[in-house]
Amino acid sequence: MNAAINGFDATPEGELMVGGLPLRRLAARVGQTPFYAIDRERVRQRVAQARAALPPGVRLHYAVKANPMPALVGFIRPLVDGLDVASAGEMAVALDAGADPSHVSFAGPGKRDAELQQAVAAGVLVNLESAREVAVLAEASQRLGLPARVAVRVNPDFELRGAGMRMGGGAKPFGVDAEAVPQLLRDIGHAGLAFEGFHVYAGSQNLKGALIAQALRESWAMVQRLAADVPAPIRHVNLGGGWGIPYFPNEQALDLEPVTAALAGIEAERQRDWPGARLALELGRYLVGEAGVYVARVTDRKESRGQVFLVTDGGLHHHLAASGNFGQVIRRNYPLALGRQVNPTQTETVSVVGPLCTPLDVLGERVDLAPAHEGDLVVVFQSGAYGASASPQAFLGHPPCAEVLV
Amino acid sequence: MNAAINGFDATPEGELMVGGLPLRRLAARVGQTPFYAIDRERVRQRVAQARAALPPGVRLHYAVKANPMPALVGFIRPLVDGLDVASAGEMAVALDAGADPSHVSFAGPGKRDAELQQAVAAGVLVNLESAREVAVLAEASQRLGLPARVAVRVNPDFELRGAGMRMGGGAKPFGVDAEAVPQLLRDIGHAGLAFEGFHVYAGSQNLKGALIAQALRESWAMVQRLAADVPAPIRHVNLGGGWGIPYFPNEQALDLEPVTAALAGIEAERQRDWPGARLALELGRYLVGEAGVYVARVTDRKESRGQVFLVTDGGLHHHLAASGNFGQVIRRNYPLALGRQVNPTQTETVSVVGPLCTPLDVLGERVDLAPAHEGDLVVVFQSGAYGASASPQAFLGHPPCAEVLV
Numbered sequence: 001m002n003a004a005i006n007g008f009d010a011t012p013e014g015e016l017m018v019g020g021l022p023l024r025r026l027a028a029r030v031g032q033t034p035f036y037a038i039d040r041e042r043v044r045q046r047v048a049q050a051r052a053a054l055p056p057g058v059r060l061h062y063a064v065k066a067n068p069m070p071a072l073v074g075f076i077r078p079l080v081d082g083l084d085v086a087s088a089g090e091m092a093v094a095l096d097a098g099a100d101p102s103h104v105s106f107a108g109p110g111k112r113d114a115e116l117q118q119a120v121a122a123g124v125l126v127n128l129e130s131a132r133e134v135a136v137l138a139e140a141s142q143r144l145g146l147p148a149r150v151a152v153r154v155n156p157d158f159e160l161r162g163a164g165m166r167m168g169g170g171a172k173p174f175g176v177d178a179e180a181v182p183q184l185l186r187d188i189g190h191a192g193l194a195f196e197g198f199h200v201y202a203g204s205q206n207l208k209g210a211l212i213a214q215a216l217r218e219s220w221a222m223v224q225r226l227a228a229d230v231p232a233p234i235r236h237v238n239l240g241g242g243w244g245i246p247y248f249p250n251e252q253a254l255d256l257e258p259v260t261a262a263l264a265g266i267e268a269e270r271q272r273d274w275p276g277a278r279l280a281l282e283l284g285r286y287l288v289g290e291a292g293v294y295v296a297r298v299t300d301r302k303e304s305r306g307q308v309f310l311v312t313d314g315g316l317h318h319h320l321a322a323s324g325n326f327g328q329v330i331r332r333n334y335p336l337a338l339g340r341q342v343n344p345t346q347t348e349t350v351s352v353v354g355p356l357c358t359p360l361d362v363l364g365e366r367v368d369l370a371p372a373h374e375g376d377l378v379v380v381f382q383s384g385a386y387g388a389s390a391s392p393q394a395f396l397g398h399p400p401c402a403e404v405l406v
Numbered sequence: 407m408n409a410a411i412n413g414f415d416a417t418p419e420g421e422l423m424v425g426g427l428p429l430r431r432l433a434a435r436v437g438q439t440p441f442y443a444i445d446r447e448r449v450r451q452r453v454a455q456a457r458a459a460l461p462p463g464v465r466l467h468y469a470v471k472a473n474p475m476p477a478l479v480g481f482i483r484p485l486v487d488g489l490d491v492a493s494a495g496e497m498a499v500a501l502d503a504g505a506d507p508s509h510v511s512f513a514g515p516g517k518r519d520a521e522l523q524q525a526v527a528a529g530v531l532v533n534l535e536s537a538r539e540v541a542v543l544a545e546a547s548q549r550l551g552l553p554a555r556v557a558v559r560v561n562p563d564f565e566l567r568g569a570g571m572r573m574g575g576g577a578k579p580f581g582v583d584a585e586a587v588p589q590l591l592r593d594i595g596h597a598g599l600a601f602e603g604f605h606v607y608a609g610s611q612n613l614k615g616a617l618i619a620q621a622l623r624e625s626w627a628m629v630q631r632l633a634a635d636v637p638a639p640i641r642h643v644n645l646g647g648g649w650g651i652p653y654f655p656n657e658q659a660l661d662l663e664p665v666t667a668a669l670a671g672i673e674a675e676r677q678r679d680w681p682g683a684r685l686a687l688e689l690g691r692y693l694v695g696e697a698g699v700y701v702a703r704v705t706d707r708k709e710s711r712g713q714v715f716l717v718t719d720g721g722l723h724h725h726l727a728a729s730g731n732f733g734q735v736i737r738r739n740y741p742l743a744l745g746r747q748v749n750p751t752q753t754e755t756v757s758v759v760g761p762l763c764t765p766l767d768v769l770g771e772r773v774d775l776a777p778a779h780e781g782d783l784v785v786v787f788q789s790g791a792y793g794a795s796a797s798p799q800a801f802l803g804h805p806p807c808a809e810v811l812v
Contacts, residue, residue: 064803086762087803088803089804092803109706109715109717110705110718110719112705112761155710165766170711174763177711300516302536311579320798327731327766353516355515357515357607359573360571389801389802392795392799396495398495399495
């Protein structure tokens with residue numbers, strides 16, 4: 001094996017290896033480009049790494065939204081302690097993957113009545129996000145003869161700093177404001193729902209371990225205050241996730257030491273105060289994001305007024321985030337390489353674009369790659385999360401991408 | 407009829423009318439929310455308006471990419487003189503809609519070999535974007551025994567100012583640099599392809615008529631220069647489109663007078679110099695954008711720390727552009743209204759959000775609507791173009807939206 005790139009191996013000749021296969025052989029096996037490939041061994045290693053950072057007894061959940069590819073969810077399900085879903089559609093993926101409903105939880109603002117009924121029928125835990133959901137669940141419980149299992153998703157009275165996206169603190173559509181939780185807990189008791197605990201999710205894509213640790217401590221303290229009003233013993237506390245991965249040269253991998261230290265203290269208090277309860281963390285992007293690549297083929301090599309464009313068959317319709325058009329304020333290149341030569345001694349500066357008739361369709365702007373020609377494969381790293389499912393695949397009528405787990 | 411809103415009528419009680427139906431009845435007819443509804447009468451009127459701005463004899467094409475909904479393409483096809491497509495997928499929609507292949511043209515960087523072969527077999531006009539395409543088309547022509555019909559898409563040596571997106575001028579992946587066109591024309595002649603003319607597309611979403619007029623004049627002058635080297639008489643010149651529609655309060659509808667004046671001059675020269683040729687303009691967004699609404703239902707009305715959130719069953723997974731996450735640098739609200747009261751005397755300030763677990767899922771931030779409750783319909787105007795097909799519908803596993811033509 002040659003020098004690695006972004007955590008993947010390469011052949012002695014410098015070709016990227018994914019799932020033990022040289023990339024061109026993998027592409028031939030897939031039978032089409034573009035495709036996403038998720039390396040199962042890297043997922044397994046990353047799950048082990050996350051587990052090692054958690055004190056014994058703290059549960060590790062996978063947030064299906066990061067990548068709902070059925071084969072991946074089926075692979076990761078036995079490696080983790082639970083699956084978190086954000087819709088009835090994701091719930092179906094989790095159940096199809098063989099998840100035990102007692103370890104599936106469902107969060108999301110604006111759950112439709114039909115979704116809430118499906119959740120009760122499935123027996124999954126519903127993270128309540130509004131008083132309205134209590135009434136709908138009570139009715140569904142009565143109709144189905146099953147008590148709805150619920151936790152309260154709390155909109156904290158603090159903000160997680162350093163997160164790529166903040167999802168708690170201030171006025172938010174997510175969860176129930178901390179100050180309104182005592183009344184909601186009473187409503188849950190009156191409605192006869194099966195209360196199990198709390199859910200707090202402060203933000204996502206955070207690369208500062210100390211800030212995640214601080215949010216965990218504050219979340220835990222808030223949950224302890226809210227526990228004064230619970231209608232039944234607490235069995236489950238989901239303290240969120242938001243562990244980030246580095247995408248850009250100025251970003252560094254998350255330092256988990258402060259997170260581990262914070263969780264050790266919290267878990268010790270949990271054992272002392274609530275021996276019948278379990279803590280859980282939910283991670284999505286962190287578990288799968290670095291394990292995946294997006295692979296497109298160079299359709300045309302064009303020079304225009306001194307610039308080289310590699311026009312590929314892949315683009316923003318499959319990988320909106322890499323094009324920089326999914327909520328990013330400033331477009332930055334995801335890490336890219338030419339598949340047959342990932343650590344070139346000689347490079348040229350090229351722009352990698354897609355087949356769409358729009359200047360938004362850029363995968364790499366002025367990146368240094370091995371000199372490329374038509375038929376070559378271009379690889380976008382850090383593509384295991386928020387890829388195919390987060391992209392407008394029908395845009396401009398091009399074929400959908402393939403997805404493989406290798 | 408009551409006061410109109412964004413060009414739509416309302417009932418005397420203030421309910422939005424689309425396609426002659428009050429919105430709640432239309433929603434009941436569709437049978438689900440969210441949905442897009444395109445008003446065919448407004449499309450017809452807009453096509454007539456565009457035609458009135460074109461000198462007699464100038465052809466009007468519809469750019470399918472703006473909205474490839476099959477029923478809409480079928481409706482608009484007999485109203486226009488041709489359809490422009492950006493992929494083999496869109497070509498199939500155009501042909502299914504009954505388009506005459508002689509009035510279909512196919513543009514796009516990075517056309518795959520298979521797509522080029524499909525285009526030759528279909529008999530549509532291929533807008534060449536690179537020297538590579540000449541070779542692939544020559545081979546396909548020979549294999550199929552049909553001469554490939556081609557025009558040259560030129561990357562101009564000027565830029566269209568004022569466009570929302572620039573697609574010509576400077577180094578670009580689109581088209582062939584003007585200075586490289588003479589050589590390409592010789593290659594086309596040697597390869598025996600059926601040369602028909604030129605295509606120039608300077609940019610999109612332009613609201614300045616004077617700037618569009620200037621780009622038309624410059625495009626025409628460039629085409630006249632390039633005509634010195636054509637291998638066959640020019641039959642077709644597509645001068646692009648890019649006519650914008652106003653989305654935000656500070657934007658004004660396009661003034662077409664300068665465009666009409668410029669085209670009159672160009673068309674007079676065309677008649678004098680190339681009596682066997684025809685000019686064409688291709689319009690997408692301008693023909694259908696204002697004719698469409700996106701309709702979502704309020705699932706939950708939540709108050710959080712003094713702010714009201716209307717959580718709806720629709721969001722960025724169906725309407726990425728309205729969420730402000732499709733290449734926009736600054737998020738601005740599309741025009742919104744509550745369906746049952748579009749011109750309220752009393753309003754409240756609310757944020758309209760979707761069901762996704764992400765702070766990106768916002769349809770309206772602090773907008774003034776009639777006071778709303780659960781079950782109400784929220785309408786996003788200016789949604790007839792770049793809606794369903796330009797959105798990540800699979801994101802988070804929610805159901806796809808419906809689309810109707812009424």
